[in-house]
Amino acid sequence: MLRSTVVFSAMTFLSRIAGYARDALQAHLFGTSAAVSAFVVAYRIPNYLRRIFAEGSFSSAFVPVLSELKQKGDEQAMRDVLDHVAGALLAAVIVVTALGMLGAPWIARVFLLFADPGAGGLVELAADMLRITFPYLVFISMTALAGGVLNTFRHFGVPALTPVLHNLAIIGAMLVLPRFLAIPEQALAWGVLAAGVLQMAVLWPTLGRLGIRPRFRFDLQHEGVRRVRKLMLPTIFSSSVAQVNLLVGTMFASMLVVEAQAWLYYSDRLTELPLGLFGVAVGTVILPQLSRQFAGKDEAGYARSLDWGLRVVVLVGMPAALGLALLAVPLTAALFGRGEFTDDDTRMVGYALTAMSLGIPTFMLSKVLLPAFYARQDTKTPMRAALATVVTNVVLTIAFVTPLDYLGVRWAHVGIAAATALAGVVNAALLWRYLRRDGIFKPQPGWTPWLARIGVGLAVMAATVILLERWVTARYGMWTAQPDALRWMWLLATIATGGGAYGATLLALGLRPRHLRQ
Template sequence: MSGLLRSSAVFSAMTLLSRIAGFVRDMLQGMLFGTGGAMSAFIVAYRIPNFLRRVFAEGSMAMAFVPVLNEIRQKGDKAALKDFIDHMAGALCAVVLVVAAAGVLLAPVVAQLFAPGWSGEEAVKLGQTAAMLRVTFPYLVFISMMALAGSVLNSFGRFALPAFTPVLHNLTMIAAMFWLAPRFDIRPMGLAWGVLVAGFLQLALLWPALGRLGLRPRLRMGFAHPDVRKVGKLMLPTLFSSSVAQVNLLVGTAFASLLVDGSQDWLYYSDRLIEFPLGLFGVALGTVILPHLSRRHADADAAGYNASLDWGMRMALLVGVPAGLGLMLLAEPLTATIYNYGKFTDHDTRMSAISLTVMALGIPGFMLSKVLAPAFYARQDTKTPMRAAIWTVAVNVALTVAITWPLWRQGVAGAHGGIAAATGLAGLFNAWLLWRYLRRAGLHRPQPGWGRYLLRMLLACLAMALAVLALRGWVGEWVVLADWRLRVGWLLLAVAAGAVTYVAALLAMGMRPRDLRH
């Protein structure tokens, strides 16, 4: 498993750069644009094509495409591999062009669908959302083709360059805030154009890299190609299952439009912080384990498949549990340190911290799902994750209504926290359901030592929590620290104290680096 660990480390290192750039971007976005009004319209207009990006790019397409790609690659026929990529690229481009065109034409309908609460005095935000959607929808074409290139590069062990593309996206968005936004009467419209430019630049970065492998696609209409049809059959069930977290976020976005102005923004900023551990490790782990599992399945190596899956689950929990706990304990300090400047008020900080605290409950589940879902896709089983996704979305909607509706009726200021809690709990449910299906199918046989592994991890988390809470109590309220350098300094100290305590506790209980490789 040392190869998987190295690949995950490379991906995570590049993703760390992206997350740092993302934090700078979010900090500037909150400081310059605040929350509510046209900024809420941009967040909805940004989330919809982002959801479709997860469907057509990083999620459904990749999960169906990579196993078929590796199956052809294992046969050693490079001409057949190039022919498949040519036809797949042509088919994907045709589909996303049609979807993007439909989105541009039906932008007002799409805006109404995902923000049903904006009516009356807030109807102006619907118009702003529709106008921004007409700009952000074409982004889907660039980012989907970029994801195809990234999937090919990942399958050949080239993880660094695809992992760098989000850095480019964030840097482009930062440039758009200062150069494009001031040129528009509705300043967030400049951010919408920044999204489109970022998609083009990301594709321009990856496309030439395929030429160095001799696999740069020539777009050929490929719907009749047998392997493209195979991908299509595998992809249809994954359209829903691979993007269940994004579906849940869109459900939350629609419900948030019924709440007070700014609710979408608070949930957005909370989700951005949740994405840090998921992007830094969860996505990295899922990205590198899918090609590995698909090769083990293609080689009929059941023991290797099981060992890789078991290793992935342990790594997901080893990082996911303390990450979720840390975000819960440091929700307000994190939000205050990163966002609480300029137009982003103390009230915005407290409201975002509420949703971050409860959404962080789901991080272990989100992290595990990044490993468990590829376990099915590697075997070209896309129907089982779809069943789990349908149940998960149903549970999320039920929990959202059950928790949020009473809070909204009673006029509770943090009613959006009910949406975040439902998202987190649904993430845990999705991971449990996927694992249960794996166990029932006999695809996961736990390796020895799970009980001792979990006990060490939980005791180390307890030690971490005590250290972080002690330091938090010493500092007091983060929002009263006027100097941003004090906020950053104390936050880094709290994070470092928690991380060092967690690692030291694991070492003290006998866990060693070699345990991460087997």
């Protein structure tokens, strides 16, 4: 499991490097214009549906069923289920895509409910971009189907690498298409569509080389299709609660200044780095493992695997959150602070990132806690937690944003980020409570010294980062005013020093690499 997680994380790291290049180019070329805000809406809606029909709800229901059949050695039944599920999925996403393209103006109006009707034709522009981005759902769903099959057969590398192609396609579109478009930012939407096509074109042939490429059979009443559908429906909220909360934030951000959508987008992209590198990696690797152990009635192995996943994300998630919070403005300045991206944009993204960072450990914990239910083919319990989480997010967003907006505070979008983070805490706490209540999770010995070491390491890391960051500011001025090369040099030095202090403290307190093995 550790080896598979490292492989997945390494491939994801390449994707995040390409993702940074994409975001940096986007910030340089387009800044936080109204057209970028329109793209954020047009991207988040099909991206949320991707969580349902691709690697979110669908994979959470499909992988345990396929893993169970593989564990039983019934290859004919496994292939039959794969063929029929592939056909049903393709039919569903084609219908949803067609409806989305037809209803784009109304969808854009809903998610820009509070926007100023005269704000640069924001609704119309978002609708135009939605018609371009919606077909992405078809291609990415087929890509996710292939990835789920490969993960079941313990092939994690290629599925984890394909998001690199997503970012490269958007980069290529930004470099080539703006000169041919009346609205240059529409290149982003065309890049998303090209990314879906490219990922499917690369990943689908991999199934053929392994001899497991599905044949599309359309029978919605097939036993395997009904079983996946039954498991999938309750997960629509539970496996994509973070995306639902982002959509809620998107709606409320439309009542604020037009740049708020873009500020929240960039802060979200930065929080995605630790989530993708570690949270998603552990969750992806642990789901087929837990599914096999549950199908094989290996309760002791199931408990050890889940315990291992939780310890790893605590070990990594806590310093990741602390580091992002302490270095939010320096990070934003170094990563995006050039071209059309102003100093004011840097500060506003940094404020939102600080608030969002509070939820990173619990976002990562949820990525491990959810597979504990899905592996047992229990999708209803996480749905209850998800519904409570979304309600909490809406209530907190109203409570935080309404007074700030009434007072005319420019950084009112920080209230949306804080509400999203706190809702993530609620989600993880409820999942933990349900696991403990039902006796599913039995903590292994050693949690107290594990948490004590991490706590001391975090204290040393925080002191190191704060002192070095303040010294750099006192010596060279505000991060937004420093030359680009100097900002990068001191940012990397601060991250390396803080991370080194954290690791050295853990080693001094007795933590060893062997403790990371399951």
